[in-house]
Amino acid sequence: MGLQHRHFDALIIGAGGAGLNAALRLASANHRVAVVSKVFPTRSHTVAAQGGVNAALANVLPDNWHWHMFDTVKGSDYLGDQDAIETMCREAIPTVYELEHAGVPFSRLDNGKIYQRAFGGMSQNFGGEQAARTCAAADRTGHAILHTLYQQNIRARTHFFDEVFAVDLLRDDAGVVLGALVLDIATGEPLVIESKTTLLATGGYGQVFRTTTNAFINTGDGMAMALRAGVPVQDMEFYQFHPTGVAGKGMLITEGARGEGGYLINAQGERFMERYAPNALDLASRDVVARAIVTEIREGRGCGPHQDHVLLKLDHLGADVVHHRLPGIVDICRVFQGIDPAKQPIQVFPTAHYAMGGIPTDRAARVVAPVHKGPEEAVPGLYAAGECACVSVHGANRLGGNSLLDILVFGRAAGQDIERYLSENPHHRPLPQHTLDPILARLERWDRHGEGEPVHVVKADLRKLMEDHCGVFRDHDTMAKGVEKLRTLRERIEHARLQDHSQIFNTARIEALELDNLVDVGMATLACALAREESRGAHSRIDFPERDDVHWMQHSLFWREGDRVEAKPVRTKPLTVESFPPKARVY
Amino acid sequence: MKIRVYRFNPERDTKPRMQSFEVATRPGMMLREALLDIRALDESFGFRHSCGEGVCGSDGMNVNGVNCLACITPLADLTEPVEVRPLPGRPVIRDLIVDMSQFYLQYKAVQPYLIRKEPLPEQEIPQTPAERDRLDGLYECILCGCCSTACPSFWWNPDKFHGPAALLQAWRFLADSRDQATDERLDALDGPYKLFRCHSIMNCVAVCPKELNPTKAIGHIKELMLEKAV
Structure with a gap:
């Protein structure tokens, strides 16, 4: 089969706030940027964010970024990486102004400044009075931001591949990421996008739970692609249930x-x-x-x-x-x-609302994983930003209004660092044919004909399983049973079959590939949750009700191979200020 | 409840047909859930959908002759048998999935982004609450396409007439106190087709799932043009 190949400087997978903010920066700098999205960009789930984006503008009440940083560290139950949190809280201010300049219709105060509302976990003066830090466009802030970013990308002439599904990353034997194999949903044709850099900005995976605020498209595609490419995911036990x-x-x-x-x-x-x-x-x-x-x-x-x-x-x-x-x-x-x-x-x-965990990155949005030189070693050519990434600014619990902020700040940071990488690595590396083989095999697996369980039945069972075994309150026995059941369910997928093998806009095939992704991120979530024997942030163990800083002030890393969980140190040192040491967390 | 859905698979069918399904209803059930139940019976049935709450704009379709979003259309409001067809006037790719390229091209043609010529301030560009209120009813558009595909002028001239969705956005930027490209925007809308093919039929207003009013926006553009002309 003759596969078509396309070549770009930067491949961005996902067209929510993180992907579009990275794309905007790169396209404005005249790089060849491809944004691949399985839905038309303005259908991305950023559109559903409501309340606002945090920035210490002090338009309503006194504020500064350092208070914002304290609240975020405390909110994270001291698991967030403080260098990344400092970066985010400092960058918040210019980021919101930049968005406003781009056209976001923020609500306004009588003096013409951006309206800011009170949000959870926000204080003045390191734990004092309630702060008003959340910049809002009524309660449609995500919609306003996503549409504005898409509009500015139209202006910047970003190249969009709309309704194209990313199947898997291409990674050579040296571990360098060379792009991705994607599927044009409208034609059913696979396509190889070779790119000097690849940014995963695919959002969350709320569809792994039965009841979720997340859209149908939130199936953890980027996280699962990273896992299959041999990259671990971090802190997956920390899944936020929105009150x-x-x-x-x-x-x-x-x-x-x-x-x-x-x-x-x-x-x-x-x-x-x-x-x-x-x-x-x-x-x-x-x-x-x-x-x-x-x-x-x-x-x-x-x-x-x-x-x-x-x-x-x-x-x-x-x-x-x-x-x-x-x-x-x-x-x-x-x-x-x-x-x-x-x-x-x-x-x-x-x-079920939001994944604090995801693909581990540093504050330049480079994906980092332990290979030879410790846990912060960059995976060459690969970036991640937004909900699919874990930088980690949210630690064990995200504050409201910090998610839109995260996608914007680190989306842009990814764009910046990709520019640097491109100047140091100006040429495409050769793509060995054998890197494509396992991906094509995965596609072919769903082409098998015959009798077998339908995808939607397995998916419904998975979502019920995760809700029953990995909810707000957790304990060892319930989760251990969950892992066992999930292993059985993973076997069932081997015997599941599609009945529809047509090429043109075959949504059943896309849902089957999404199910592969959901099972991988579901296993990561359960395995990390079972391993962590303490209660911290969103992870509440009935059998271990206290936070245990001696043994557990550390990140979890999950590898797909062998469902392995390992520890990784928290980056407790900020860039310019004193570290916030762990304290009892009361509100 | 009896639901008849439009079926066309270009790899198999030479012409479209309607197919009936019987769906068990639950209290408060929306049409999208019924269509998902149909998909569980026949996975080859295709339609777009995502957020399930009327903000992503994926599942515009024509139901009992009226364009709507399936996810916020209660079954209880529909008369049986429910006839579900693709958005009218657009080429069908498969079943309820239509090719929206022309719709998006018209959107892009109105320069749907803020244009600012003066140097940018260090902080926000000031805007009074009253100036900001002028954007209410405009910026909330979700690009579902229900309006433009209900518009006879767009059916006839989808390549020349911008259509209600794009024109609503044209006005959204003209109405924004921060935008500094009024003259260019108005000049670009001149001519017999882009704007003036609107004959105030108001189908767009009748079907908009976000209760926006493109006809009114088009009226405002025309007024502003007149103002500039004299």
Whole structure:
């Protein structure tokens, strides 16, 4: 078969905020950039981010980046790498201005400056009063940012491969990444994209859980591609459950709803966060609020006939605030719960939302993995940014408003470092034919005809399994059983078959390839969660309820080969300021 | 509930057909979930979808004659049998999946990005809340294509008439107090087709799942042109 080859300076896989911000920088500098996305760029899941992006602009209340850094380190439960966190919090300020200049329609204050709202885990003066740091475009901040970045990429003439699915990375025997094999969904034709550099910006993997705020496309493709290329993933046990998903359905209700003054109540009408976070109340960190809700429900104080959710109250804010500051939430409530949140409370439950873990990188977004010289050795030619990466700014728990920030800062950092790499490595390396063989074999595996389980059945079982065995509260026996079941499920995939073998826009084939990815990231999540015998951030072990800094203040690395988990040191040293040492974490 | 879906697989079919499925409904079920149930019965049935909450704009389709997003269309609001067809006027790739290239080209043609000529300030470009409010009802477009593919003028001249979605974005930047390319934007919209093929039929307004009003935006552009002309 004659495979078509294309050649670029930079291949960017994924067209969310991270990929598009990297592309914008590179295309504006006249590099040959290819952005490959399995959906039209503005359908990427950045579009669904609601509440805002954090930056210490001090437009509403006093603020500075160092306070933001403290909050992020504390929020991470001291697992975040402090050099990366310093970078992110410093860069936040110029990043938001740059976005504004690019056209993002931020909401405004009376003095014409960008509107900033209160968000969870944000303080002034290293743990003092609530801060207002989250820059918002109503409650459609992700939409506003994604569309603006796409628009500026149109202006910069970035080359887009829309509706093209990345199958696997090409990596030669020296370990250099040479691009990727991709599949044009519309024609079913594979295509080799040879590139001097490759950036994975593929987002999260919420689809591995049954109830999730994530879109159908969030299947961990980049993380699984890295795993199959022999690169480990980091800290996969830290998966964030957002406190307020629409109960039973999963749509996100932004933390901005609480930032604007909303609060949670249980069946007795009690404002229960007073007991769990006496100072920050409903604006405690997400892991704290999610655990509080689950605890209320477990102890019989859930609302509704099945006592299976709590209520988020906004009606005291007045219709003006609710409709003007939270119009998207009003839409979601109207469509999916048939209520007006300015009048009635919203039924909510913690919902799988965000991966703190991912492909390990340094603060220049270079993928790093231990090969010869320790854990921070760059994988040549490979970059990762955004939710699929673990830089690690979120550590064990991400703060709301830091995710849009992460994708923008490190997307741009990737663009910058790719420019440097290209100046030092101006030529394409030869692509050995045998690097393609295992990838083509994987494609052919799904071409086998005959009887076998359908993909959607295996996928549904996987999602149920992960929800049952790796949820908000965890323990050894439940997770060990989960790993066992997941091994069995992985075997089942070998016998699953597609019935549809057509070429043109075959979505069944794409979903089969996505299932391969979901199983790999699901195993990484469960294996890391089982290995970590402490409670930290989003990882709550009933059998190990305390944080254990002596044994566990370390990252986890998971390798696909042998489902192996190893430790990696935390980078506790910031760039210019003193390190924040671990302290008890109270809100 | 009986749902009839449009089927066409170019590798197998010489002409399209409608296929009936019986779907068990659940309370609060949206059309997208019903289509996923159909996919579970027949994985060869193709349609685009992703976020499931009306923000990504993937699953625009024509349902009982009206363009809508499947993920925010409750089955309870639909009369049986539900007829689900691809967005009208665009070439069908397969089943409900249409080729949207022309739609995207028209979007790109209106220079849908902020153009600023003065040097940029160190901080944000100031904008009053009132100036910012002018962008409400414009920037929220999700490019689902429901409007343009419901527009007879776009059916006739998809290569020459920008269509309601693109024109809404043209106005979004004209209306932005920070943009400094008003004259170029208006000049580029001149001529008999790009803007003026809009005959205020208002199908776009009727179908927009985000309740935006492209006809009004087009009216504002025309007013501004007139203002500039005199």
